[in-house]
Amino acid sequence: MEMGEKVMNSALSVSVLRDVVTRLRLKNNHVFRLLNINPNSKPVLLFLVSISSSSLIVLVYNLMKVVNYTKQRIFDKPEMSSPRRQFYNKSTECREINVPYKNRNLKVKIDRMNQDRYEHDKLTFKRFTRENGSEGISELVVESKFLKKLFVIWRLVLIPKVLHPNSTILLGQLLCLIARTWMSLLVTKLDGQIVRDLIGLRGRSFLRGIIYWFLFAFPASYINSGIKFLTHRLALNFRTNLVRYCHDLYMDPRMVYYKMQFNGNQSEMYKMDSNYIDQYMTEDIKKFSNSLASMFLNVGKPTVDLIFFAVYLRDNIGSIGIAGILMCYFFTGSYLKKHSPNFNKIWKTKTHLEGIYYNYNLNLIKNCEEISFYQGTVIEKNKVHKIFNNLLSHFTTEINAKFHYGLLEEYILKYAWPAFGYFFSGLPILLNYNLSESDSIKSFIVNKRLMLSMADAGSRLMYSIKDLSSLSGVTDRIFTLLLNLHQAHDQNFQYGLGVNGFGSQLKFTSFASRSILYPNAQAGINGTIQTSYPGLRFEQIPVIVPSSEGANGTKLLSRLTFKINQGENLLILGRNGIGKTSILRLISELWPLYDGLLSKPSPNDIFYVSQKSYLFNGSLRDQIIYPLSQIQMLEKGYSDEDLEGYLNDVGLGYLLDRFGSLDYHPNETATMLSDELIVNDKKVKIYNSNLGFGDGKKNWDTLLSGGERQKLIIARVLFHQKRFVILDEPTNAISYDYEDAIFEMMKAKKFTFITISHRETLIKYHDYLLQLNSANSFEFKKVDGGLRTFDNVEKEIDFLKSELSDLEQVKERKKELVSLLSGSEE
Numbered sequence: 001m002e003m004g005e006k007v008m009n010s011a012l013s014v015s016v017l018r019d020v021v022t023r024l025r026l027k028n029n030h031v032f033r034l035l036n037i038n039p040n041s042k043p044v045l046l047f048l049v050s051i052s053s054s055s056l057i058v059l060v061y062n063l064m065k066v067v068n069y070t071k072q073r074i075f076d077k078p079e080m081s082s083p084r085r086q087f088y089n090k091s092t093e094c095r096e097i098n099v100p101y102k103n104r105n106l107k108v109k110i111d112r113m114n115q116d117r118y119e120h121d122k123l124t125f126k127r128f129t130r131e132n133g134s135e136g137i138s139e140l141v142v143e144s145k146f147l148k149k150l151f152v153i154w155r156l157v158l159i160p161k162v163l164h165p166n167s168t169i170l171l172g173q174l175l176c177l178i179a180r181t182w183m184s185l186l187v188t189k190l191d192g193q194i195v196r197d198l199i200g201l202r203g204r205s206f207l208r209g210i211i212y213w214f215l216f217a218f219p220a221s222y223i224n225s226g227i228k229f230l231t232h233r234l235a236l237n238f239r240t241n242l243v244r245y246c247h248d249l250y251m252d253p254r255m256v257y258y259k260m261q262f263n264g265n266q267s268e269m270y271k272m273d274s275n276y277i278d279q280y281m282t283e284d285i286k287k288f289s290n291s292l293a294s295m296f297l298n299v300g301k302p303t304v305d306l307i308f309f310a311v312y313l314r315d316n317i318g319s320i321g322i323a324g325i326l327m328c329y330f331f332t333g334s335y336l337k338k339h340s341p342n343f344n345k346i347w348k349t350k351t352h353l354e355g356i357y358y359n360y361n362l363n364l365i366k367n368c369e370e371i372s373f374y375q376g377t378v379i380e381k382n383k384v385h386k387i388f389n390n391l392l393s394h395f396t397t398e399i400n401a402k403f404h405y406g407l408l409e410e411y412i413l414k415y416a417w418p419a420f421g422y423f424f425s426g427l428p429i430l431l432n433y434n435l436s437e438s439d440s441i442k443s444f445i446v447n448k449r450l451m452l453s454m455a456d457a458g459s460r461l462m463y464s465i466k467d468l469s470s471l472s473g474v475t476d477r478i479f480t481l482l483l484n485l486h487q488a489h490d491q492n493f494q495y496g497l498g499v500n501g502f503g504s505q506l507k508f509t510s511f512a513s514r515s516i517l518y519p520n521a522q523a524g525i526n527g528t529i530q531t532s533y534p535g536l537r538f539e540q541i542p543v544i545v546p547s548s549e550g551a552n553g554t555k556l557l558s559r560l561t562f563k564i565n566q567g568e569n570l571l572i573l574g575r576n577g578i579g580k581t582s583i584l585r586l587i588s589e590l591w592p593l594y595d596g597l598l599s600k601p602s603p604n605d606i607f608y609v610s611q612k613s614y615l616f617n618g619s620l621r622d623q624i625i626y627p628l629s630q631i632q633m634l635e636k637g638y639s640d641e642d643l644e645g646y647l648n649d650v651g652l653g654y655l656l657d658r659f660g661s662l663d664y665h666p667n668e669t670a671t672m673l674s675d676e677l678i679v680n681d682k683k684v685k686i687y688n689s690n691l692g693f694g695d696g697k698k699n700w701d702t703l704l705s706g707g708e709r710q711k712l713i714i715a716r717v718l719f720h721q722k723r724f725v726i727l728d729e730p731t732n733a734i735s736y737d738y739e740d741a742i743f744e745m746m747k748a749k750k751f752t753f754i755t756i757s758h759r760e761t762l763i764k765y766h767d768y769l770l771q772l773n774s775a776n777s778f779e780f781k782k783v784d785g786g787l788r789t790f791d792n793v794e795k796e797i798d799f800l801k802s803e804l805s806d807l808e809q810v811k812e813r814k815k816e817l818v819s820l821l822s823g824s825e826e
């Protein structure tokens with residue numbers, strides 16, 4: 001109803017306007033005559049065009065709203081909602097996600113990831129590194145490879161094809177800029193006319209000039225706001241493209257977010273500290289998008305102005321005059337540029353130091369409890385002061401450099417250039433004695449205004465060098481980010497080699513050619529991984545920390561060999577730092593297999609539990625079902641009652657009483673966002689709390705104790721019911737009685753589990769023991785009914801002897817203590 005009214009109003013406004021125009025132009029022609037206005041003059045026409053086009057835009061906008069509203073009413077009935085539609089829309093080949101907006105959920109469509117595109121783009125980056133080498137950091141005001149890098153980002157991410165919405169916006173921006181400059185010329189002429197009429201005491205003409213001025217204001221305001229709107233829109237589109245591109249690479253199943261730490265670019269040109277990737281992905285992308293979008297405005301506007309004004313001025317002051325002005329601009333501008341500080345370097349250092357300062361504060365918040373226990377306030381304060389002082393001294397250097405440059409800049413751009421303007425605009429009047437006084441004033445006003453506008457355009461162009469310099473710095477950072485992401489995303493990712501390994505097929509090259517290219521990386525990734533194996537088998541596998549040294553890197557364990565079948569549980573024991581978790585990293589393919597054969601079940605049949613309990617910002621339910629969503633859980637046929645059962649199994653049933661329900665979210669506002677959907681023919685309420693919104697004040701890590709967190713993770717294991725579970729120290733914070741119950745339960749539920757632990761007491765729940773003694777020594781044994789089995793009698797005798805000697809030592813110690821106690825009593 002409301003829509004209909006809006007359409008009617010817009011249609012009415014257009015017809016009323018047409019009516020008014022006809023009346024004004026035809027019937028009331030005498031009004032124009034009275035005011036001395038020409039109905040066909042540019043101000044009148046421009047005024048009418050801007051009014052009618054804005055009415056048209058309002059009409060089209062409202063019509064589109066009505067069409068969309070009707071389409072939604074007819075096609076998107078709520079009862080037709082299916083859970084699939086929420087995540088993957090087959091008809092449109094895109095993913096839909098819910099984004100909270102004004103107390104409701106907006107469905108945002110995200111195009112499906114096109115792997116081929118990224119593989120193709122990778123080639124461009126590889127070619128770039130090959131052709132441009134890896135020279136040191138640029139000392140120039142604008143980075144030496146700036147344009148090349150910008151071109152790569154532009155072509156691959158910002159505007160990947162000619163017919164792209166962003167090209168349309170750019171074209172619109174250019175047209176608006178030309179229109180604006182043209183209108184400035186008209187206004188300049190009008191300005192001269194008004195002053196001439198005033199001096200010549202021509203009242204009616206003066207009044208006409210004022211009316212024209214008011215009429216001009218309409219199209220000029222439209223165009224100025226249009227330029228600003230298009231600039232903001234373009235910046236937003238650039239940012240969206242870049243963020244999605246980075247997320248596609250970073251959040252890939254190839255686990256780029258993990259591998260980034262091993263991407264060791266040594267060259268300054270491509271170096272990136274993965275600890276600060278958050279700053280690259282958030283702040284830098286935002287800065288890059290904003291400064292690139294406004295760069296068109298900052299450079300494009302004065303350039304268009306300069307060209308237009310110069311051409312127009314040539315008619316007034318002649319070619320020699322205009323050449324003189326431009327020469328003055330050129331020489332003073334070059335002088336200024338020569339004395340400009342390296343804003344590119346200044347900006348890059350500032351960003352880096354700010355990143356360190358920001359990360360330090362983040363770390364302090366994250367570890368506040370630990371630091372408080374250690375009473376580490378003083379040392380932390382010293383550290384933060386040191387970091388801030390570095391930032392402060394950089395700011396001081398920057399301010400000083402800017403001050404000196406600013407002096408020169410102000411003198412030349414603000415005062416010298418307008419002085420040239422006055423001089424050259426006065427020349428025609430001084431040299432042309434035949435002009436009347438009012439005509440020479442008009443000519444002077446027009447020329448002066450044009451000169452000042454030209455000087456202003458020139459100085460804006462010079463000021464934009466500073467912007468260009470910081471754009472060059474941020475382009476460099478964005479290019480480095482994309483390059484590093486592509487390197488870590490490469491199928492043949494060469495750990496630790498960075499640019500040297502990017503694009504090289506080390507795996508397949510001959511030993512001789514490899515040692516010439518990379519003297520340290522003398523052996524590549526030669527291991528074989530076999531999946532869908534009904535068990536776990538390690539055949540002659542070395543455990544090596546990934547690095548540029550390749551297979552010659554730090555060897556934690558050598559030639560590890562063991563095998564278990566489905567249904568047989570394994571315990572891995574060993575001292576701290578021997579490489580237990582690293583075995584898990586090999587199985588999950590986070591680390592490369594440099595040699596040997598690894599046979600493992602299909603990835604869908606394995607569930608990994610890491611040493612640190614990973615709990616995140618979401619509801620209690622989300623913690624149990626991670627990494628599934630609530631809809632996926634319901635689709636699989638699980639209900640909240642099942643989850644409550646798992647919580648009871650691990651002894652956390654009381655959490656339901658404490659928090660009220662599984663919907664509990666540490667951040668209450670997040671649970672308010674809900675959706676009703678039909679899943680498996682049942683109407684269910686879906687909470688979007690797993691979107692991760694929260695104020696961060698309360699989280700599961702602070703709400704639960706260490707043991708409770710581990711129990712919650714075990715509930716997660718029970719929920720997923722994968723055949724193979726690999727657990728890294730899963731119960732080290734859980735009391736012995738519950739540890740017993742948990743392992744018994746997992747055995748009863750017929751999980752095949754591989755446990756990494758220090759606790760020998762866990763042997764009784766396992767069928768096999770892998771005892772890691774040192775880098776070159778390990779024992780793999782079958783455990784029988786909780787007792788160790790031995791390969792030969794000698795070994796069993798040795799074991800019993802050591803146990804007996806331990807017992808003897810204990811007896812001796814007991815005697816000593818008893819005698820000490822009796823002595824003290826006496």
Ligand SMILES: Nc1ncnc2c1ncn2[C@@H]1O[C@H](COP(=O)(O)OP(=O)(O)OP(=O)(O)O)[C@@H](O)[C@H]1O
Binds near residue numbers: 579583
């Ligand atoms: N990304 C890495 N870069 C360099 N060294 C690493 C890396 N990850 C692990 N290491 C080293 O590998 C060694 C084995 O680590 P791992 O985590 O496997 O030990 P662990 O046996 O599980 O020890 P713990 O029982 O204390 O958990 C450690 O000395 C560690 O410093």
